[in-house]
Amino acid sequence: MGNKVYVGNLPWSVTQEKLKELFQEFGDIEEATVISDKYTGRSKGFGFVTFKEDADAEKAVSAMNGKEIEGRGLKVSEARPMDSEGSSRSRSRSRRDDSDEDAEE
Numbered sequence: 001m002g003n004k005v006y007v008g009n010l011p012w013s014v015t016q017e018k019l020k021e022l023f024q025e026f027g028d029i030e031e032a033t034v035i036s037d038k039y040t041g042r043s044k045g046f047g048f049v050t051f052k053e054d055a056d057a058e059k060a061v062s063a064m065n066g067k068e069i070e071g072r073g074l075k076v077s078e079a080r081p082m083d084s085e086g087s088s089r090s091r092s093r094s095r096r097d098d099s100d101e102d103a104e105e
Contacts, residue, residue, distance in 0.1 A: 002080050003030075003057045007064070008046040008075035010034065016047070023049045026063065027056025048079055 007019065014022075020032035033048040051057045057078070065076040 001054055001058050001061075003054045004050045004079040005057050005061055005081045006046065006048060006075075006077050006091055009072050010045050010047060010074070011070040011072050012043050012045065013070065014043065014047075019047050019049060022069065023051075023060050023064065026051070026060040028052040035060065086087065 005023075007023075010019070014034060016032050016034050019034055021027055023029060023032065028051065028063065029049060030052055031050040031085055033049075035044045036042060037044055049057075049060065051060065061076050061078065067074050067076075
């Protein structure tokens with residue numbers, strides 16, 4: 001596992017500073033980022049936390065996945081690299097698979 005984790009289903013009120021506070025108990029954090037809409041500046045409801053050590057990221061995933069924050073259960077997992085289209089590999093694969101099926105019909 002790498003040292004960067006994905007944090008999904010964040011409440012809109014969570015800022016980068018709050019995200020860092022939520023995860024700092026698991027180890028030294030290099031960066032905590034909440035992704036926001038480039039036009040409105042509003043949170044998109046997910047972010048990333050980069051730890052200095054891989055083991056700290058693993059502890060954070062184990063402890064925080066499913067944890068309820070402001071009534072929302074967090075989705076915490078290892079961050080996956082993005083492909084050249086700007087989406088995670090698994091999402092882009094499923095889209096391509098769907099379009100292949102349509103072409104066969």
